[in-house]
Amino acid sequence: MDKKPDIYRRELVDVQGVPLFWSIAEEWSQVESFEARPDDLLISTYPKSGTTWVSEILDLIYNNGDVEKCKRDAIYKRVPFMELIIPGFENGIEDLKKMQPPRLVKTHLPVQLLPSSFWKNNCKMVYVARNAKDVAVSYYYFYQMAKIHPKAGTWEEFLDKFMTGKVAFGSWYDHVKGWWEKRNDYRIFYLFYEDMKENPKHEIQKLLQFLEKDLSEETVDKILYHSSFNVMKQNPSTNYTTIPDFDMDHSVSPFMRKGEKSYTSFYTAC
Numbered sequence: 001m002d003k004k005p006d007i008y009r010r011e012l013v014d015v016q017g018v019p020l021f022w023s024i025a026e027e028w029s030q031v032e033s034f035e036a037r038p039d040d041l042l043i044s045t046y047p048k049s050g051t052t053w054v055s056e057i058l059d060l061i062y063n064n065g066d067v068e069k070c071k072r073d074a075i076y077k078r079v080p081f082m083e084l085i086i087p088g089f090e091n092g093i094e095d096l097k098k099m100q101p102p103r104l105v106k107t108h109l110p111v112q113l114l115p116s117s118f119w120k121n122n123c124k125m126v127y128v129a130r131n132a133k134d135v136a137v138s139y140y141y142f143y144q145m146a147k148i149h150p151k152a153g154t155w156e157e158f159l160d161k162f163m164t165g166k167v168a169f170g171s172w173y174d175h176v177k178g179w180w181e182k183r184n185d186y187r188i189f190y191l192f193y194e195d196m197k198e199n200p201k202h203e204i205q206k207l208l209q210f211l212e213k214d215l216s217e218e219t220v221d222k223i224l225y226h227s228s229f230n231v232m233k234q235n236p237s238t239n240y241t242t243i244p245d246f247d248m249d250h251s252v253s254p255f256m257r258k259g260e261k262s263y264t265s266f267y268t269a270c
């Protein structure tokens, strides 16, 4: 199916002061009124912070390490991106309505824009933070390959937009801080990409504890292997290569780009 060219590279539109894709802003009432279920697990991140990685780990946990089951569909179908609405083409909310519980739900919304049903239902939430420098670099490449974004411009221009919060989903600083401040009032498990790189097994075990789930050491090792960067890079159900080129052009930059960290700890980057 051919997409209309005018859905791409359009300027962002502010929703309550946060720049979002024009199509999310247009359909904001659908997002705001999204009905979360008490057994939903929300995966919340600023873009390029390890969403896909933790989503794959959680789907593997939910399926007791059954790798074949986790290849049943692409990651963006197994873990729908709630607020991503592109009229006529994508609708995370509609995808979620069709899903059997328990659902894994992806969002990039800053804490103040999260639909209130998540708070009312006291849903469990996993937040992943990654240091600003690596996020900015990853986001710059992603802006160029994923055409729903406005033009990235030069690195200097993009970095200026990133630092002033004029990129999709707003300021990285406000995002990580906003979710951090909420973590003790709700069931939020706050994770760091850098800790996952340092000791992924330990972070998977902490996730299991948060989910009150027990898996054998053998299953945890299997999850560890199948969620490693090199394995996910080769897996069509996690590497986004099933998205058509006119949406995401992997010849510009692959989605699974480097998967590295330039700091030993997130804290040193702040």
Ligand code: PPS
Residues within 6 Å of the ligand: 045, 046, 047, 048, 049, 050, 051, 052, 053, 134, 137, 138, 139, 141, 142, 227, 228, 229, 230, 232, 255, 256, 257, 258, 259, 260
């Ligand atoms: S998105 O589009 O916002 O949902 O992107 P997101 O998944 O949050 O972030 C993409 C970056 O995460 C890296 N990635 C991984 N790193 C380590 N291990 C694994 N398994 C893994 N999976 C994805 C991916 O490569 C992007 O980072 P960069 O630095 O661009 O490589």
